[in-house]
Amino acid sequence: MAIEVRIPTILRTYTGGERAVEAKGDTVAELIDDLESRHDGIQERLLENGEARRFVNIYVNDEDIRFTGGLQTALSDGDTVVILPAVAGGAR
Amino acid sequence: MTRYDSLVDSVGHTPLVGLPSLSPSPEVRLWAKLEDQNPTGSIKDRAALAMIEKAETEGRLTPGATILEPTSGNTGISLAMVASMRGYRLVCVMPENTSEERRQLLRMWGAEIIASPAAGGSNEAVRVAKGLALEHPDWVMLYQYGNPANAEAHYRGTAPEIHADLPEITHFVGGLGTTGTLMGVGRYFREHQPDVRIVAAEPRYGELVYGLRNLDEGFVPELYDESLIDSRFSVGPRDAVRRVRELIAAEGVFAGISTGAILHAALAQANKCVKAGERADICFVVCDGGWKYLSTGAYEGTLDEAEDRLDGQLWA
The missing domain is CATH 3.40.50.1100 (Rossmann fold)
Incomplete structure (x- = not known):
């Protein structure tokens, strides 16, 4: 089961510069374990105390996982996972 | 009515x-x-007015004061309108990659603009504004990202x-x-x-x-x-x-x-x-x-x- 994971610029040092990589898992937690197995060190940058770090947002099919079950959010084939740093964004 | x-x-x-x-x-x-x-065409009129009125009530804003705000758009325009009606000077810090219309609108209502680097977006504007606030302790930063009056405007209105x-x-x-x-x-x-x-x-x-x-x-x-x-x-x-x-x-x-x-x-x-x-x-x-x-x-x-x-x- 392959799921596309989009990697933000700041974490591409872990993916050899790749903007998107494939990973496997039935949940976001399993997916991140799988990422870690091939991109050593990325997990520590994403997670802290078993949750996404404060300035890390993880989206499954554009929905923030903090509101869909956190790292236990279920994944299925063809889902898209986007990882983004939290920023102040745009025109306020 | x-x-x-x-x-x-x-x-x-x-x-x-x-x-x-x-x-x-x-x-x-x-x-x-x-x-x-x-009045100025966006939801930000509510927050801008509420933040200015709260600062007035608290005595932080007095006649002739300078307001400082990191804003690349609507909040600045709203603040500029209210500030010009009430006699305050407004300094906006905004990323250089924001649209020309917004710059013109801000200037039209009398605001001054300080540019922050495009890379980093509003994060940079916030950082630059926080630095300016330290250099100019007499300026009043309303700080829409942390000012409870911003949310209060929507709670009440x-x-x-x-x-x-x-x-x-x-x-x-x-x-x-x-x-x-x-x-x-x-x-x-x-x-x-x-x-x-x-x-x-x-x-x-x-x-x-x-x-x-x-x-x-x-x-x-x-x-x-x-x-x-x-x-x-x-x-x-x-x-x-x-x-x-x-x-x-x-x-x-x-x-x-x-x-x-x-x-x-x-x-x-x-x-x-x-x-x-x-x-x-x-x-x-x-x-x-x-x-x-x-x-x-x-x-x-x-x-x-x-x-x-x-x-x-x-x-x-």
Whole structure:
């Protein structure tokens, strides 16, 4: 089961510069374990105390996982996972 | 009553309009809160007025004072209008990659502009403004990202207006920026009608905007309280542009691009309700009109072209 994971610029040092990589898992937690197995060190940058770090947002099919079950959010084939740093964004 | 003592007194009391063509069924209806009909054309008039009035009440703002604010757009325009009416000087810190219309509007209402680097977007503007505040202790930074009066404006104004016009509301969908709208409306409905679901639509920009040097430089507005929100969608420029064009074609509403992102989340929510066989009355915010964004190229040509043009721009 392959799921596309989009990697933000700041974490591409872990993916050899790749903007998107494939990973496997039935949940976001399993997916991140799988990422870690091939991109050593990325997990520590994403997670802290078993949750996404404060300035890390993880989206499954554009929905923030903090509101869909956190790292236990279920994944299925063809889902898209986007990882983004939290920023102040745009025109306020 | 549509008579007011002055322009500033007319902030708020905006119309709520039904969207009969975009609503998926008579049981699942969409409603638009037309915040573009505020005096300077955006929802930010509410927050700007509330923050200035609170600072006046607290004695922080006195005649002739200078207001400082990191803002690349609507908040600055709203603050500029209120400040010019009340005799304050306004200094706005904004990223250099914001649209020319916004700069002209700010200058027109008498604001001064200090540019911050494009890379890093509003994060940089916030950082530059915080530095300027240290250099000029006599300047008053209202700081929309952390000022409770921002959320309070929506708790006291936006939310009760919606509740009065649409007591059967099931969902509220707003844009997530300073988080003021969602925090104020969210808290109101948690207290008054807790089964109303609060949905956030967050714009997803091009990579330039996320170009932090390290993750610890990330930013979450001090106002943000996760417990007041039930779901949060990330919406890219392509979907935002597609929806903003649908909104004008189907309903005649000419909105800014961030409203397209909010409508996208509202329609996603509407489709979930249709699939679940649930009745829904979904209210979303039209933050501003499209006028200030015409030069972005979002309203002409194909979606691919519009998406390319918006890459790297702070479109919401």
